[in-house]
Amino acid sequence: MPAETFSLDTVSVLMIWTAIAIYALAFVAYAIDLSRRSALAVDASGATVRERELVGAGAAGYASGTTATGASASRALDDLRTQEKAADDALGARPAKRQRLVWARIGTSLAVLGFLFHLGATVTRGIAAERVPWANMYEFAMTGTLLIVAVYLVVLFKYDLRFLGTFIMGLVVVLLGAASLPFTFYVEVVPLMDPLKSIWLVIHVFVASLATALFALAFGLSVLQLLQARRESRVQAAARGPVGAGETATAPKTGPRFLATLPSADALESLAYRFAIIGFIFWTFTLIAGSIWANDAWGRYWGFDTKEVWTFVIWVLYAGYIHARATRGWRGTRSAWLSIIGFSAVIFNFTIVNMFFKGLHAYSGLS
Amino acid sequence: MSRSRSDQVAASGDPLRPSDHADTAAAVDSDVQQPALGVVGWLRWGWRQLTSMRTALVLLLLLAIAAVPGSIVPQRSADPNGVTQYFVDNPDLAPVLDTLQLFDVYTSAWFSAIYILLFISLIGCVIPRTKHHLKALQARPPRTPARLTRLDVHRESLVELAGDPSAGSGSEAAEASIALAAAQLKKAGYRVERYDQGATLSVSAERGYARETGNLVFHTALIGVLLSVGIGGGFTYTGQTVIVEGRTFVNTMLDYTTFNPGRFVDPEALAPFSMTLDSFDVTYQPPGAAGGGQAGDFAANLTTQFPGEDPQEGVVRVNHPLEIAGDRVYLMGNGYAPTIVVRNADGDVVYNESVPFLPQDTNMVSLGVIKIPDGMPEQLGLVGFFYPTAAPLTTGALTSSYPALVYPTLTLDVYEGDLGIDDGTPRSVYTLDTGDMTKLTGRETDGASIELRPGEWMSLPDGLGTIEFVDESSSDAAVEAGSDAAQSQNYGGSVKRFVSLSIHRDAAAPWVLGFAILALLGLLSALFVPRRRMWVKATPSGHTLKIEYAGLARGEDPTLRSAVDQFAQQHGDALETELRRPTPA
Numbered sequence: 001m002p003a004e005t006f007s008l009d010t011v012s013v014l015m016i017w018t019a020i021a022i023y024a025l026a027f028v029a030y031a032i033d034l035s036r037r038s039a040l041a042v043d044a045s046g047a048t049v050r051e052r053e054l055v056g057a058g059a060a061g062y063a064s065g066t067t068a069t070g071a072s073a074s075r076a077l078d079d080l081r082t083q084e085k086a087a088d089d090a091l092g093a094r095p096a097k098r099q100r101l102v103w104a105r106i107g108t109s110l111a112v113l114g115f116l117f118h119l120g121a122t123v124t125r126g127i128a129a130e131r132v133p134w135a136n137m138y139e140f141a142m143t144g145t146l147l148i149v150a151v152y153l154v155v156l157f158k159y160d161l162r163f164l165g166t167f168i169m170g171l172v173v174v175l176l177g178a179a180s181l182p183f184t185f186y187v188e189v190v191p192l193m194d195p196l197k198s199i200w201l202v203i204h205v206f207v208a209s210l211a212t213a214l215f216a217l218a219f220g221l222s223v224l225q226l227l228q229a230r231r232e233s234r235v236q237a238a239a240r241g242p243v244g245a246g247e248t249a250t251a252p253k254t255g256p257r258f259l260a261t262l263p264s265a266d267a268l269e270s271l272a273y274r275f276a277i278i279g280f281i282f283w284t285f286t287l288i289a290g291s292i293w294a295n296d297a298w299g300r301y302w303g304f305d306t307k308e309v310w311t312f313v314i315w316v317l318y319a320g321y322i323h324a325r326a327t328r329g330w331r332g333t334r335s336a337w338l339s340i341i342g343f344s345a346v347i348f349n350f351t352i353v354n355m356f357f358k359g360l361h362a363y364s365g366l367s
Numbered sequence: 368m369s370r371s372r373s374d375q376v377a378a379s380g381d382p383l384r385p386s387d388h389a390d391t392a393a394a395v396d397s398d399v400q401q402p403a404l405g406v407v408g409w410l411r412w413g414w415r416q417l418t419s420m421r422t423a424l425v426l427l428l429l430l431a432i433a434a435v436p437g438s439i440v441p442q443r444s445a446d447p448n449g450v451t452q453y454f455v456d457n458p459d460l461a462p463v464l465d466t467l468q469l470f471d472v473y474t475s476a477w478f479s480a481i482y483i484l485l486f487i488s489l490i491g492c493v494i495p496r497t498k499h500h501l502k503a504l505q506a507r508p509p510r511t512p513a514r515l516t517r518l519d520v521h522r523e524s525l526v527e528l529a530g531d532p533s534a535g536s537g538s539e540a541a542e543a544s545i546a547l548a549a550a551q552l553k554k555a556g557y558r559v560e561r562y563d564q565g566a567t568l569s570v571s572a573e574r575g576y577a578r579e580t581g582n583l584v585f586h587t588a589l590i591g592v593l594l595s596v597g598i599g600g601g602f603t604y605t606g607q608t609v610i611v612e613g614r615t616f617v618n619t620m621l622d623y624t625t626f627n628p629g630r631f632v633d634p635e636a637l638a639p640f641s642m643t644l645d646s647f648d649v650t651y652q653p654p655g656a657a658g659g660g661q662a663g664d665f666a667a668n669l670t671t672q673f674p675g676e677d678p679q680e681g682v683v684r685v686n687h688p689l690e691i692a693g694d695r696v697y698l699m700g701n702g703y704a705p706t707i708v709v710r711n712a713d714g715d716v717v718y719n720e721s722v723p724f725l726p727q728d729t730n731m732v733s734l735g736v737i738k739i740p741d742g743m744p745e746q747l748g749l750v751g752f753f754y755p756t757a758a759p760l761t762t763g764a765l766t767s768s769y770p771a772l773v774y775p776t777l778t779l780d781v782y783e784g785d786l787g788i789d790d791g792t793p794r795s796v797y798t799l800d801t802g803d804m805t806k807l808t809g810r811e812t813d814g815a816s817i818e819l820r821p822g823e824w825m826s827l828p829d830g831l832g833t834i835e836f837v838d839e840s841s842s843d844a845a846v847e848a849g850s851d852a853a854q855s856q857n858y859g860g861s862v863k864r865f866v867s868l869s870i871h872r873d874a875a876a877p878w879v880l881g882f883a884i885l886a887l888l889g890l891l892s893a894l895f896v897p898r899r900r901m902w903v904k905a906t907p908s909g910h911t912l913k914i915e916y917a918g919l920a921r922g923e924d925p926t927l928r929s930a931v932d933q934f935a936q937q938h939g940d941a942l943e944t945e946l947r948r949p950t951p952a
């Protein structure tokens with residue numbers, strides 16, 4: 001490669017691909033962690049299951065069978081409670097006091113390393129362009145995913161959310177990888193279009209990306225909350241229902257096994273809620289800042305441009321989510337679906353709306 | 368889980384919530400039992416339903432869903448040309464969508480119904496809550512519960528009483544500890560109240576009223592936003608105009624190409640200023656560079672003037688509108704305005720104007736129309752393109768390869784006949800209806816199209832006269848098209864520019880912004896201020912003093928536990944130093 005074409009932009013691209021590769025490795029490490037957690041979970045409950053089998057088999061011939069199986073099933077319920085209590089407490093443990101999960105540690109170390117390359121790539125892109133590195137689709141994807149990883153890593157100091165590592169790394173690899181391919185979003189540095197020359201580009205887009213990062217975390221937690229709630233209700237149903245002797249021999253199907261090492265659905269929910277409300281505040285700010293900018297650039301603060309519509313829809317969806325959590329009959333599973341729908345709308349807004357919907361926000365840099 | 372449902376200690380200080388709020392106990396709906404409700408009963412029932420959490424939630428979700436079609440189907444408000452095109456592309460579907468108001472989603476009956484119901488619900492919800500909250504702001508913290516162990520968080524410590532075990536020392540220590548706790552809580556922003564029962568002393572404390580205040584401010588500010596938009600819109604106007612370099616616009620209805628006044632705007636009483644476009648600046652990325660041809664740094668340099676005042680200079684840029692007497696002037700577009708002079712067979716000037724040509728692409732291929740109603744045997748219409756840097760396509764037609772004036776070329780075709788402007792029907796100056804006209808030049812005619820560069824002239828067909836494309840950068844006499852003198856020129860500045868400006872008065876904007884910021888502040892307070900109760904109770908018994916600390920969350924409060932722990936620690940430490948102080952004998 002001749003020296004003069006080895007520009008800062010090229011360096012940035014090399015670093016981005018290095019970051020993507022490292023994130024992919026982090027994803028693998030976190031996935032191994034989850035599967036090893038499953039093994040841990042099986043070991044922990046193995047004793048109980050074996051015991052239950054004995055009781056179940058013995059009870060089959062006697063009239064008192066139901067009572068015996070009932071007892072073992074309620075033991076399963078106790079197991080669930082004890083495990084979840086421990087996981088809830090572990091959630092907020094200081095980094096030094098956390099459970100030693102070797103593969104999760106490897107995952108986090110790789111995530112940090114990938115983040116450093118990612119940061120380097122973003123900064124060099126900014127220097128090459130002589131402006132903030134978030135002015136077209138490629139750059140939105142680059143900075144947006146950088147913030148997702150940053151928020152995840154910062155949150156790790158306070159909560160042990162390493163069980164979300166697979167999700168976060170997977171999401172970032174897919175988004176960043178797809179955006180960086182030469183035939184998708186990647187574009188060379190070109191000067192800014194006039195409407196983008198504004199302080200609001202710096203503020204509005206950055207805060208929107210930050211909100212997206214928080215919504216992503218809330219989304220991951222809401223998905224786990226749903227899985228965990230299903231597992232809890234199945235264990236409870238098994239404990240309550242008049243179970244036949246044959247059924248007790250096999251534990252009820254309760255979804256992925258690693259769930260048995262995660263906090264309760266309630267704890268996941270309140271954490272998801274906490275991220276979502278911070279995200280919601282940032283999103284509210286994004287909406288206001290965008291209107292101020294639109295008023296300067298387009299002569300009106302609101303005009304139901306496609307991008308404005310979607311920003312509004314997302315805002316209303318999350319307002320709905322916050323409401324749902326305060327509405328009887330909606331707290332729990334139903335509200336979690338709203339968090340999931342909300343984040344889907346965020347991703348839709350970033351990808352499909354940017355690429356295919358006509359509007360004034362024609363800044364994707366794609367043609 | 369920090370949210371408590373300990374309703375046994377719910378007090379009048381609690382915020383009022385709709386009956387289906389997650390925190391209120393599921394009571395059996397008393398109305399259900401009543402066999403006949405009567406009109407008032409039904410109304411009351413309906414109102415209760417409308418102002419319930421569930422209705423608010425459903426309406427919010429409906430609002431989100433209802434907003435989506437407006438981003439898929441073009442909207443008359445944002446993209447009128449898109450709507451016209453949609454009718455052309457989907458002649459069967461479009462009328463159906465139109466009946467469903469899908470081209471005007473945000474003013475449609477169904478969209479309006481949703482948000483109006485939502486806001487009625489909101490008002491119905493906020494008013495009683497505000498009344499209730501104003502009262503609650505004066506309420507005292509609730510009585511200390513008999514058994515603090517039942518609460519979300521409970522801590523207990525035993526203090527050994529040193530010294531004289533005679534009667535009185537226990538109650539003194541109790542008094543000291545509760546007085547201390549009350550002082551500390553008060554300092555920490557709690558509202559405190561003493562509740563003593565015999566030897567058992569206690570202080571009850573409550574904080575976080577700002578949570579409910581914030582919630583109410585948020586919801587009320589949303590009403591403020593809606594009212595500002597609704598009422599302010601009536602005092603708002605927007606108008607568009609086009610100014611060619613050197614020309615002056617006067618702020619009256621006459622000089623606007625389009626004008627949309629709100630209901631309460633008097634179009635005869637606009638601010639009496641004028642604006643002259645002195646020059647228009649733009650830079651283009653040089654060809655070959657990254658983003659070659661991309662335009663930027665647009666600036667319309669204006670001179671503005673009020674009657675009887677000195678003229679003032681002003682610049683309009685993208686993102687930087689110019690403010691004049693409360694109006695804001697925006698730069699919406701720009702283009703070339705070739706100056707064209709037409710003379711009839713006698714040599715009389717029948718047309719002399721700089722005509723704005725509308726840009727069609729990023730290299731400024733521009734389309735323009737010239738209408739000559741008088742001075743010719745018949746009315747004349749010319750229609751054609753201007754290419755700032757003309758380049759031939761393989762088909763032989765021209766295009767523009769760069770947006771700046773490198774090789775400016777004007778091509779026109781001539782039509783003769785009825786322009787259709789005499790019967791009073793308004794016609795756009797940018798289109799030529801050739802239905803009643805005969806084509807004299809160009810394809811399918813004998814005459815060659817007119818093709819001119821700045822400073823050149825040509826004869827019109829049929830001996831009608833001449834047409835000249837004036838070079839604005841030089842005062843030299845025009846030369847005949849095709850003569851050598853026209854070659855190898857520097858064309859910079861040879862063609863005038865025009866700008867299209869949009870002039871707005873938006874009475875609502877500052878109010879909307881104010882309410883939006885208020886809503887944001889309210890939200891911060893509503894979501895992050897913890898609302899909680901704390902109790903400290905001291906029970907002396909013999910040589911020891913039992914001190915209990917208890918906390919209860921009112922609403923989302925993830926830090927309750929650590930707050931109680933921290934307070935117990937702080938209070939314990941301070942109490943120890945205080946009790947150890949030698950009492951004067």
Ligand code: HEM
Nearest residue numbers: 319322326385418419420423488489492581582585589893
């Ligand atoms: C324009 C429509 C509305 C929007 C955008 C909206 C948005 C919100 C948001 C973001 C919150 C959470 C922040 C806070 O606690 O203050 C909230 C809370 C709340 N809203 Fe609304 N709201 C709307 C309409 C309503 C209506 C119609 C009602 C009455 C039925 C209502 C009752 C409440 C209540 C009671 C809370 C407190 C929830 C809690 O205890 O956590 N809201 N709302």
